[in-house]
Amino acid sequence: MEKFIPSGRPGLEVFHQLQKAKNVKWAVLDTGELGIWKTDLTYLRGQGDGKWWIPIWGSYIETPDAKIIVDCGQDPNDPEIKRRISYAGIAFGPIKQTPEQTYEYQLDKLGVKAEDIDYVLYTHLHFDHTGAAKLFTKAKHVCQMAEIRYAAKPDPFMLISYCPSEYIPLLDLFEPIEGDAMIVPGVYCLSTPGHTPGTMSILVMPEKGQAFMLPGDSSYLRENFNDEWPPGFVYEPETFVASIRRQKRIVEELNATHWPSHDPEAFKELKKAPAWQYSDY
Numbered sequence: 001m002e003k004f005i006p007s008g009r010p011g012l013e014v015f016h017q018l019q020k021a022k023n024v025k026w027a028v029l030d031t032g033e034l035g036i037w038k039t040d041l042t043y044l045r046g047q048g049d050g051k052w053w054i055p056i057w058g059s060y061i062e063t064p065d066a067k068i069i070v071d072c073g074q075d076p077n078d079p080e081i082k083r084r085i086s087y088a089g090i091a092f093g094p095i096k097q098t099p100e101q102t103y104e105y106q107l108d109k110l111g112v113k114a115e116d117i118d119y120v121l122y123t124h125l126h127f128d129h130t131g132a133a134k135l136f137t138k139a140k141h142v143c144q145m146a147e148i149r150y151a152a153k154p155d156p157f158m159l160i161s162y163c164p165s166e167y168i169p170l171l172d173l174f175e176p177i178e179g180d181a182m183i184v185p186g187v188y189c190l191s192t193p194g195h196t197p198g199t200m201s202i203l204v205m206p207e208k209g210q211a212f213m214l215p216g217d218s219s220y221l222r223e224n225f226n227d228e229w230p231p232g233f234v235y236e237p238e239t240f241v242a243s244i245r246r247q248k249r250i251v252e253e254l255n256a257t258h259w260p261s262h263d264p265e266a267f268k269e270l271k272k273a274p275a276w277q278y279s280d281y
């Protein structure tokens with residue numbers, strides 16, 4: 001991993017100079033749905049709009065240099081999750097997951113073994129992004145240093161969203177980064193904090209096809225992205241908005257596609273594993 005851009009300058013020209021990956025495959029891994037109030041998705045907006053069922057998913061990405069997981073979905077069987085979703089009087093959940101909506105099942109369909117994964121990239125460490133983390137015992141687990149520090153001891157208002165039992169036992173496998181980094185040619189982590197202290201976006205640049213960005217919860221919905229509107233679950237709203245603007249600059253500069261993490265409409269447009277959402281083989 002190497003630093004590739006000075007901090008503080010998103011750079012409207014620099015992104016064209018990044019290395020691209022020769023061959024890329026991307027599959028979407030669906031781990032079910034979570035019930036959440038609309039106003040929790042859009043800060044103070046949508047009160048009275050009832051509960052939404054949002055998709056909970058991650059990705060498998062393959063380049064000639066590495067096999068990569070981006071986010072780990074949810075694990076409704078984790079007893080700690082059940083305790084957390086009833087915490088602090090926040091009406092949250094329930095979690096829905098069918099037997100086919102596990103990483104074990106979907107990676108098997110793709111012919112990929114968990115022990116062959118080289119990197120697990122976490123956009124952040126909320127429980128709906130860490131469910132399958134324990135499967136990847138041979139991988140380097142990458143997140144922002146600010147995120148792992150915060151996730152070890154979150155503030156009370158964020159406690160509901162983290163499940164330390166899913167990542168603290170794996171700490172020896174973690175390789176935290178600070179700011180932007182290239183993981184392998186064509187795969188980049190971009191710092192886009194605000195939803196949490198260390199939220200980041202993943203940018204993939206295939207040599208042949210269109211670049212795509214996986215912003216994690218830096219954009220829950222297209223509404224957050226288009227309207228520069230924070231979610232209800234937010235650490236620093238102002239920083240979140242600055243990160244939305246950073247995503248917009250990069251997406252526009254690269255003509256990249258952008259896939260919000262929990263948008264039911266955007267999720268319908270994605271092909272799900274074992275189909276490939278992108279493959280230039």
Ligand SMILES: [Zn+2]
Pocket residue numbers: 124126161195217
């Ligand atoms: Zn989150």
